[in-house]
Amino acid sequence: MISLERITKSYEKELYKDFSYTFPTEGIICLFAPSGYGKTTLFRLMLGLDKPETGRVIGMDKLRTSVVFQEDRLLPWLSGKENLLAVNQDETLCEELIEEFGLQEDILKYPDQMSGGIRRQVSILRALLYDGDVFFLDEPFQAIDIVKREEIISILKKRLRGKLTFFITHHLDEVYAFADCMLILQGTPLQVKQTIYREDFCSIECLYEKINRYSPYCDL
């Protein structure tokens, strides 16, 4: 079980202050908050890439993490395939995943020869290939077209079953299609205003309405 204990973190403005939360042990959790309010910062804190000023993150020590960063962060001097194998030597799994994503051709290119969407898919592939215990996906579907996105979501759903996944997005259709639970955060310092579970999603429109009702952004 991963939990945050009275975390404080600030850059100029206070992003988190005495923030505590305990996450469920599995499922896809969507973090939904306005731009620049600290979602990526929370990821960094949990991954140990940043230290909180006070408080601590519990339960992450022994977990292997798969991360899709907000930027692609592929190694520019390795081809797509090499980028994947750098993370896990398992050739068969790699081939299998590449085929599932339909990237047989593009994977041989170098990152600067790929289109934005393909780079993004390779990032996701890298996370899947490493197959960590917890997944951190920071806007993973940026620049990926609608059809591909649906395919990838169904692949991810299959492969992430039983694991814990954190997922950041600004698109309700992605939340609707992918998340099991949606944490709506707002305010400075950031706080959890609302938790909506899959069973309460009903439809995209109704999700949209729910969010509007709680007007998470009214304090902008």
Next chain:
Amino acid sequence: MISLERITKSYEKELYKDFSYTFPTEGIICLFAPSGYGKTTLFRLMLGLDKPETGRVIGMDKLRTSVVFQEDRLLPWLSGKENLLAVNQDETLCEELIEEFGLQEDILKYPDQMSGGIRRQVSILRALLYDGDVFFLDEPFQAIDIVKREEIISILKKRLRGKLTFFITHHLDEVYAFADCMLILQGTPLQVKQTIYREDFCSIECLYEKINRYSPYCDL
């Protein structure tokens, strides 16, 4: 009037072959095509950043261009404000726009201190501040939250009135909210399969259906 004349361009696979098209003189034109099929490449051809193998782009010579690249491409050694002023010294317009976007605080930071969404907004601001004759927006709303996105769309609509804008996105809600006309492209080499005008958008759902009906991605 901007038009493409029998353009051919290929990387390994042929992206464009004898591609001709004449764009309208104003309005927001959305290019809708799968990832990695050549949208960004088309922008680069039109901007003169890439040369077509055969054919030519007509009517771009004397036009000033405002571009939001698919990546942010802010100068990392300048603060947000400095990045803006590098493009246009007009302080008052700059202040006005910053205020409209509500970025008074964040604009003083350096790109590596900004969140993804804020960097994106600064890119859009830069394009607006330069105020070119033609706008090229390559997925401009990546990483921007829903409320902010709506605000920005309305600002853009106001400021881009009477100009020609090219706009790439993978989100139908953005198309619905922003575009005047939608070019659906498909195939390798890429071809225009369908043009849908604003008056035929009806609603997002019906847009989604229309696209599905023409199944632009069925040849994937």
Next chain:
Amino acid sequence: MNRSIMKNKQKKYIRSLCVALFWICVWQICYWVVGHEVLVASPFDVGKTLWKNAGEAWFWQVIFHSLLRIVKGYLFGIAIGAVAGVLATKYYILYELLYPMMSIVKASPVASFILLTLVWMKTDSIPSFISFLMVMPIMFTNVMEGLKRVDTDLLEVAQVYRWSLWKKICFIYCPQLWPYMAAAATMSLGLAWKAGVATEVIASPSFSIGHKLRDSKIYMETAELFAWTAVVIILSMLLEKGLAILLRRIQSTSRRKIR
């Protein structure tokens, strides 16, 4: 806040002192091990000699003249190397012409054309010339390397927003060239200084550290020799420190973070 900064500075000085003491101890041990005053002078003797010399006016004159000569060559080298690097990147034909010349300059032993230079130049300007020759190819190489690695993505931004050449230079080229040029400037300072002094040893203009070094070597006055060597080293360190401060100041006033 202010107090903690002061404390920090104090700490730094103390650490520098410790390092200096460490190296002086190493020196003293060397002295004991070697056991010949003629080969290695003791730090104590050297200190005494330095102290004695520092009281005299000519000491400072010698230093001043040597400094002037070498810094002149160094600055020219920096400037011309940078300009040549830029031009050679821009015009390929110039590269073809300049590259072999740079190789020649880098490789040809000073001894070979010191005769030539002696005929064409006054003894006074030879050390300048040699330190110039030392610095120029380093700057040239680094500027070319830096220009090769300028971010093309950002150049495209400049292109679509129709930036003037001047703006491009200020906002894109300079910040990216900066680390390469700074590295070249730092790296070559010591080398120019050493080569300049070495040339002074050969060409021996009358007010020069090299002249003093030569004399103390001929007469085997090891303490004097070491004292002058210490002067060379200390001056080099001071120059480097000064350069570092200067570079940092230029960088911080113009732009913050240069990757």
Next chain:
Amino acid sequence: MNRSIMKNKQKKYIRSLCVALFWICVWQICYWVVGHEVLVASPFDVGKTLWKNAGEAWFWQVIFHSLLRIVKGYLFGIAIGAVAGVLATKYYILYELLYPMMSIVKASPVASFILLTLVWMKTDSIPSFISFLMVMPIMFTNVMEGLKRVDTDLLEVAQVYRWSLWKKICFIYCPQLWPYMAAAATMSLGLAWKAGVATEVIASPSFSIGHKLRDSKIYMETAELFAWTAVVIILSMLLEKGLAILLRRIQSTSRRKIR
């Protein structure tokens, strides 16, 4: 395809030839302008001397021994400079200790401790040692600079995916350090060569280019002097070319694009 490559190669050779001719013309003009055979030998005489010498076995022996000596020092300098750079970046205390030493090495004139080196080393190894001293600080500075600029974003990737140190070195550090190390290696090759030969002139081990330079200078055999200088320059260019090819090969076999 193949033919066009061949044609391209031909073109390149022709161009190189043109450049060489250009510089030889400049030389010939210098010769005419100066008008003293003792000062500037004519290209023709130098060519003749070279041709004559090239027919003799000792010529190649001399070259071989000089090369061996200097390349040895160069390689040591590269290796130790790189290691020192890495360690100094990793352990701050080492930086504090090494940095002044590097400044001393960079700045202290060889003449000062030639007596010391003469006592401790055979004349044969002094040129190696001096070229070592030339290369090491350059490598040190560049490696430190390169390490300072390693992309932290990519290091974070390595951290979250729990890469071993080895993997990090192979995939992140090496590709990013590469250009800095390559620049240092290229830049210092010529300098090491020159400094090595200059030291040979002073220490004059018997089979050495420096010795030959010295003799031809004392006996005013200007053609000989220029011929040996030409040998030094040609060798330096060949070494540089060889290094460039080697670097390119290493880079292309291991990884394609290194920014």
Next chain:
Amino acid sequence: GCQPSKVEDTAMENVGKAKVSMAVIKGPTGMGAAYLMEQNAQGLSKNDYTVTVAASPDEVAAKVINKEVDIAMLPTNLAAVLYQKTQGSIEVAAVNTLGVLYLLEKGDSIHSLADLSGKTVSMAGQGAVPQYVFQYLLDKNQVTDVTIQYMTEHAEVATALATGQADIVVLPEPNMSGVLMSDTSARVALDFNQLWAETVGEESSLPMGCVVVQKDFLENNKEAFELFLEEYENSVLFAKEEPEQTAQLIQKHEILPKAEIALKAFPNCNIVYMDGILMKETLEPFYELLWNANPKAVGETMPDESFYYEK
């Protein structure tokens, strides 16, 4: 053998011979030892010598300080300096080279020091023996209006003469041979050795090179050293009698690069063997001259009695 400091191999017939290590500098001071080196190489010498042919006085000085060599051939002034710097641990045993300085001119106007009056003379070696000697000679001969233009290196002076930038120059061997070989219009006008004799006294000569020996070595190997002196004297005599053969040996042992040069330089190098009282009487006025000009040139104090070796 491609060792830089050539170590002559002594393979055979060395039983019972004393081992002696010796350093020689390339150039005039080493020329007299060529025959000895050859004998040694063939195993015919009375001691077993290990000979180092060094490129520069520095190298020999370092070896003397470090007691790596027992016997060394050095410039005379360096011998005095080393004597002081090593607290008197060496002795000078013989003078082996006399004056090697010459005054050259293009033309035919200088035949005595007095002719220099009003002329400009170019030379190197400011602050060193050449300056002190030349100045001394001028002073003693009351020639006061000579302009001396100092250059940095002997090679530069030679070039200046060859290119006509200077007409009258002072040069030592072997640079002088270099000039004479490449420039036929230059003429040796004055021989400093001769001038010295004329100025100081008929018996005196200008000592430039000498043989020194470590005191420690002497204590235990007096006989071996006596043998050496004997052999060395022979070697010098041989050189004087058989210049052609010696020139070949000089080339062979890399004291000078070519036999022709050696042959040409030979008469100008004034190789001698001079020991005992004669040596002392030759050296003392010379050291006094240096000391008067600049005490540092002899190591701050005049060498005392124990500097001079007595048989």
